[in-house]
Amino acid sequence: MTIGTHFVCISLERASERRALMARQFQAHGIDVQFFSGIEPRSSADAINESDFSARMRRYGRPMSEGEIGCYLSHREVWKQLVDSGDDAWCIMEDDIALRSGFVATVWELASNRDHWDVVRLMGLNRNERIPYAKLPSGTQLMWMDRQPVGLQCYMLTRAGAAALLAHTHKIVHAIDTAVDRHWEHKLRLFVTEPEYVETVDMVSTVGFRPGITSLSMRVREKIYRRIDKTMAALYNAKRRPQRPIHLSQNAVFTEHRQRDAHGLSLIDRQS
Secondary structure, three states: OOEEEEEEEEEEEOOHHHHHHHHEEEEEEOOOOEEOOOOOOOOHHHHHOOOHHHHHHHHOOOOOOOHHHHHHHHHHHHHHHHHHHHHOEEEEEEEOOOEEHHHHHHHHHHHHHHHHEEOOOOOOOOOOOEEEEEEEOOOOEEEOOOOOOOOOOOEEEEHHHHHHHHHHOOOOOOOHHHHOOOOHOOOOEEEEEOOOOOOEOOOOOOOOOOOOOHHHHHHHHHHHHHHHHHHHHHHHHHHHHOOEEEEOOOOOHHHHHHHHHHHOOOOOOOOO
């Protein structure tokens, strides 16, 4: 028996230096990773329709940068591929990260316990309060956050979760990581690992310049939207917040892959 999972790294085709750095890491960790060439729209008009643009402007009072739109479309395209693949879960990452020790074993452990989550970040950009949801056999914990950790630098996603996120993000209004963070809307089970197995690398962002809000009326509207979001999130969190952590038992499939890792064999076996 095998776990149907896969590793994908989103990277601009022209980002040769970034790809080379990531490829060296993948080789060092003994994993086979597919590069997905990030989408680069020539202009926002090429990628976002008038309806989406209007909704975005009503909510934020500023357009998304071409880089933000490209990032948005790239993650969604990978989600589509996951849905079509028949695999159970994928590990999806961007090209500005460093993989820590234990990364590969944790990916397989998460995949073998995929019934307990929909999205798991292996790192977050903030350290808001974290509440234990589940303890994996290795000791790694899945942590709930009322306020999500932000960023999609590296995360695990189930096929069902990908389908739900595709439906949730069909209109381009929020930045893609913000859209994922809105758990009170899509109601997926979002967690972050403790400890984290990925860290960011200091690189120049490819997202581009984000214009600020200059209109006083828009700043007032933004505060109102944030207050509404905060209220909706609080109501959702009060109902779903874990009360006590659960302990997951060792999975035979994970044990098999851990043993293969220890013997230096391939970590990706897509044969059934």
